[in-house]
Amino acid sequence: MSSSAPALPKTIAAEGRAPGFLNNVRWGQLLIYAVLIIFSLAFLLPVYMVLLTSIKSTAEVDISSMWEFPRQIQFDSFRLAFDQLKIGLGNSLSLVIPGTVISAVLGSINGYVLSKWKFPGANIIFPLMLFGMFIPYQAIIIPLVQFLRTVSLYNSIPGLVLCHVVYGLPITTLIFRNYYSEVPDEMLEAGAIDGAGFFGLYWWIVLPISLPGFVVVIIWQFTQIWNEFLFGVTIAQGTPTVTVALQNLSGSQIVQWNVQMAAAFLAALPTLLVYILLGRYFIRGLLAGSIKG
Amino acid sequence: MSRGSKDRMIAILMLSPSVVLLAIFVYGFIGSTAYMSLTNLSTQMQLSEQLRKAQEKFIGLGNYNSFMTSPLDSRFRIGFVNTLFFTLLFILVCLVVGLLLAILLDQKIKGESIFRTIFLFPMALSFVVTGVVWRWLFNQNSGINLLPTLVGFPAGTFAWHTSQDQILQFDWVNFPIIVSILVVVIVVLPSLWYIVRQRSRIAMFILALALLANTYLLLIAAPGLRSAMVRPETHGFNLALLAVVLAAGWQMSGYTMAMYLAGLRGISEELREAARVDGCTEFGVYRRIIFPLLAPITLSAIIILGHISLKIFDLVYSMGGGDLLSIDMPGMFMWFETYRGFLPARGAAVAIIMLLLVAVVIIPYLWSSLRGEPENE
Numbered sequence: 001m002s003s004s005a006p007a008l009p010k011t012i013a014a015e016g017r018a019p020g021f022l023n024n025v026r027w028g029q030l031l032i033y034a035v036l037i038i039f040s041l042a043f044l045l046p047v048y049m050v051l052l053t054s055i056k057s058t059a060e061v062d063i064s065s066m067w068e069f070p071r072q073i074q075f076d077s078f079r080l081a082f083d084q085l086k087i088g089l090g091n092s093l094s095l096v097i098p099g100t101v102i103s104a105v106l107g108s109i110n111g112y113v114l115s116k117w118k119f120p121g122a123n124i125i126f127p128l129m130l131f132g133m134f135i136p137y138q139a140i141i142i143p144l145v146q147f148l149r150t151v152s153l154y155n156s157i158p159g160l161v162l163c164h165v166v167y168g169l170p171i172t173t174l175i176f177r178n179y180y181s182e183v184p185d186e187m188l189e190a191g192a193i194d195g196a197g198f199f200g201l202y203w204w205i206v207l208p209i210s211l212p213g214f215v216v217v218i219i220w221q222f223t224q225i226w227n228e229f230l231f232g233v234t235i236a237q238g239t240p241t242v243t244v245a246l247q248n249l250s251g252s253q254i255v256q257w258n259v260q261m262a263a264a265f266l267a268a269l270p271t272l273l274v275y276i277l278l279g280r281y282f283i284r285g286l287l288a289g290s291i292k293g
Numbered sequence: 294m295s296r297g298s299k300d301r302m303i304a305i306l307m308l309s310p311s312v313v314l315l316a317i318f319v320y321g322f323i324g325s326t327a328y329m330s331l332t333n334l335s336t337q338m339q340l341s342e343q344l345r346k347a348q349e350k351f352i353g354l355g356n357y358n359s360f361m362t363s364p365l366d367s368r369f370r371i372g373f374v375n376t377l378f379f380t381l382l383f384i385l386v387c388l389v390v391g392l393l394l395a396i397l398l399d400q401k402i403k404g405e406s407i408f409r410t411i412f413l414f415p416m417a418l419s420f421v422v423t424g425v426v427w428r429w430l431f432n433q434n435s436g437i438n439l440l441p442t443l444v445g446f447p448a449g450t451f452a453w454h455t456s457q458d459q460i461l462q463f464d465w466v467n468f469p470i471i472v473s474i475l476v477v478v479i480v481v482l483p484s485l486w487y488i489v490r491q492r493s494r495i496a497m498f499i500l501a502l503a504l505l506a507n508t509y510l511l512l513i514a515a516p517g518l519r520s521a522m523v524r525p526e527t528h529g530f531n532l533a534l535l536a537v538v539l540a541a542g543w544q545m546s547g548y549t550m551a552m553y554l555a556g557l558r559g560i561s562e563e564l565r566e567a568a569r570v571d572g573c574t575e576f577g578v579y580r581r582i583i584f585p586l587l588a589p590i591t592l593s594a595i596i597i598l599g600h601i602s603l604k605i606f607d608l609v610y611s612m613g614g615g616d617l618l619s620i621d622m623p624g625m626f627m628w629f630e631t632y633r634g635f636l637p638a639r640g641a642a643v644a645i646i647m648l649l650l651v652a653v654v655i656i657p658y659l660w661s662s663l664r665g666e667p668e669n670e
Contacts, residue, residue: 032397039394040411043543046426049436053429063435067443110311117304125312127659132319134655136604138627138644140322142329142637147322166318169311198300198307227419229607234632243421247611250425257429268422275417279410283551286416 053261054078061258077256081263084255088245089266092226095157095241099164100221106165107172107217112206114173115180116188117198126177133170137230148235155238163235164225171224172217175288179213180206212281219278220285223271242267323648330356330641337635356642362521369643370465372621374528376650379537379622380602386542387598388591391549396579398550399557409554413547420544424611427540428454431612454536454612454620462529466522469514473507481507495661533619541608545601549594556590557583596658600651623647 053061054077056070082089114126144163145154153159183206191205232241240248246267250260275282333356334349360369394412398405415423430436431453438449463471480503487496560583568578606624614625623643631640 029400029402032400032402036394036397036402036408039390040408043411043415043547046430046543049430050426063432064439066432066435067439106311109307113304113308117301119301119305123663125308127663128320129312129315130659130663131655132315134600134651134659135319135323136624136644136647136651138604138606138624138640139326139648140318142631142641142644143322143325144318166314169315173311197297198303223417227421229419229421229610230628233610234628243419243607246419246425247421250428250611251613260425261429264422264425268418271417271419272414275414276410279413282417283413286548286551287555 050261050265053258054081054265056258058256058258061256077258077262078266080259081249081266084249084259085242085245085263085266088240088242091157091236091239091245092242095160095164096222096225099161099168099225100218102161103165103168103172103221104214104217106169107176108207108210108213109202110169110173111176111178111180111213112202114177116183116185116201116206126173129173130170132167133174137167141230141234145235155236157236157239160231160236160239160241163231164221164228168221168224171288172221175217175220175285176210176213178288179210179216183209215278215281216285216288219274219281220288222274223282223285226271326641327645329638330645332638334638334641335636356639357646358521359639360642360646362518364523364526367526368618368621369623369626370526370528371618372623372626373646374468375531375534375620376603376605376622378530379534379541379605380599382534382538383541383545383602384595384598386538387546387549388594390542390546391594392553392587394546394550395553395557398554409550412550415544416547418544420605420607421611423540423544424608427536427543428612431455431536452533454533454617456531456533456536457619458532459527459529459619460532462527465526465528466515466519468528469510469518473510473515476503476507476510495657499657531619533617537609537612537620540612541602541605544608545598549598552590552594553587556587560586593658596654599654603650603654604647 049066052069053066055073055075057072057074057076060070060072110129114122148154148159148162153162187205188201191201196204227243228241229243229247232244233247237244246263249255249263255263331351331353332349333352360366360373394408398408402408432438433450433452433455437453438451440449442448481500484493484496484500484503487493488500564582565578568582569575573581604624605622606628609620609622609625610628612620614620614622615629623646627640627643627647630643631637634640
């Protein structure tokens with residue numbers, strides 16, 4: 001991320017060196033680039049600080065020299081941070097995979113039903129389902145904990161998977177419903193004439209064109225589940241997820257700042273990589289959250 | 294459609310597990326929380342299960358009344374006032390920064406995708422990561438405060454999230470009156486404008502609701518509070534919230550930018566060109582053509598950001614919010630009451646208040662977004 005920022009001024013400098021620069025310069029354009037670059041630097045500042053602090057040794061981490069470059073670069077803090085986050089990273093990994101896959105599959109089927117098999121009452125049920133993605137989870141978490149205790153899923157990864165699947169259903173259903181709405185009904189009619197039923201149409205016609213929908217949903221759910229904190233800290237303190245582990249580590253006053261920053265970096269890395277590699281789909285999921293995306 | 298009724302049954306059958314799950318986990322649990330909020334349930338360890346059950350009784354709106362008036366519950370009111378200030382400022386920052394960046398990125402500039410990536414990447418992070426990182430940057434003797442020294446200015450002294458300063462102070466008994474004035478400015482006047490200009494029925498509905506709310510606030514809540522409060526209690530805008538706004542704005546401005554950019558890309562070049570031909574200046578094109586077309590996006594953004602900020606928990610928690618009353622929020626208070634104070638009934642009451650705040654913005658939004666959709670069949 002941070003390596004892409006310094007590349008920008010160069011392109012402008014190259015433009016600046018072009019002959020006749022002063023004659024046809026568009027100061028408005030320059031101003032636009034200046035503002036954008038200032039904002040970019042501001043947005044990247046925390047990233048720079050994280051990396052700068054992480055590569056300092058404990059001896060060099062001092063609040064008065066926070067912005068100074070270390071005399072000696074070291075990567076021990078990453079090793080220490082990894083040791084402390086290991087369990088959290090593992091737990092999050094074993095949570096995020098089933099959580100994402102199950103909610104994506106259910107969302108796909110729900111979206112298929114709600115867009116292609118409309119039934120009386122569907123227009124009431126769908127908004128009622130959607131409301132579930134906007135509620136503050138504080139309003140359901142007390143009964144949720146009681147429920148998980150009675151079914152012996154409290155303080156366990158399967159319990160967390162259940163929560164993320166259920167409360168992920170509204171958004172996955174929404175994304176797939178909007179996605180399948182774009183599929184012309186004629187395609188399904190043709191299949192129906194050939195004798196395909198509900199599952200046949202899904203398997204032979206809908207599923208083969210669902211890949212982009214699945215990519216958007218999987219990225220979205222992966223990011224959401226990986227980054228989630230309230231369920232983790234309330235339901236599964238015994239099996240901490242990565243965000244809970246990071247919070248525990250930074251909440252305890254004894255951990256050095258270089259280790260904290262390295263831990264923050266490690267915790268952010270998976271979702272950050274997904275975003276950098278598949279940003280286009282990430283943005284689609286983002287905009288789907290505003291319903292009409 | 295010509296598909297068989299047997300398959301239609303299968304379709305409904307396939308949807309039903311999700312519907313049943315959500316019915317229980319959303320509506321059933323909300324109902325259970327709402328009921329619990331009307332009791333005095335306690336889960337303190339010393340009490341045996343039986344004793345707990347025996348002590349539990351229905352106390353009506355007791356918890357809610359206590360939050361609004363009891364001298365012991367000023368923490369709730371601090372968080373409540375904080376949420377309102379935070380929400381307003383957070384939305385404002387995200388809208389202004391997001392719109393500015395979107396407009397700049399829409400000027401056919403080079404490296405647009407790089408800029409876009411930079412402005413959006415914080416969205417991929419957890420609020421916990423954001424909180425941990427910004428807490429380090431907000432260190433009073435370091436971090437952001439040291440930045441001015443890099444260019445020769447004296448270091449800043451603002452204590453950021455640990456600041457104790459408060460401005461715009463008011464007495465809690467005046468709170469209903471202040472809210473009713475805000476309702477007039479933010480809701481009543483704009484909806485009047487929409488009614489006159491476009492005869493919008495939604496605006497009439499919203500106006501009716503706002504007038505109803507104001508009647509309640511001025512005729513029932515204000516005198517009630519005045520007689521119930523035993524002593525004056527000062528609240529206000531805690532400057533420490535600026536730190537939370539900055540961190541949250543850093544994370545979420547890219548979101549509004551993406552929404553606005555998607556909107557700007559939907560406005561055709563012909564339309565802009567037509568306006569220019571008609572003699573509009575570049576600024577005029579924005580004022581007369583583009584901003585009006587972006588208005589629905591602004592409304593969506595306000596609602597999405599508003600519901601995020603009203604339920605905010607993890608960012609404040611990771612910035613050390615448990616110990617800092619000046620950045621306390623209902624989400625924090627709810628969690629600490631329930632899981633540290635072992636008073637889930639009171640936690641439930643906070644949660645229901647949060648739910649109501651969110652529902653007020655979300656339900657009309659869901660209703661109006663889905664209403665316009667055509668029905669197949």
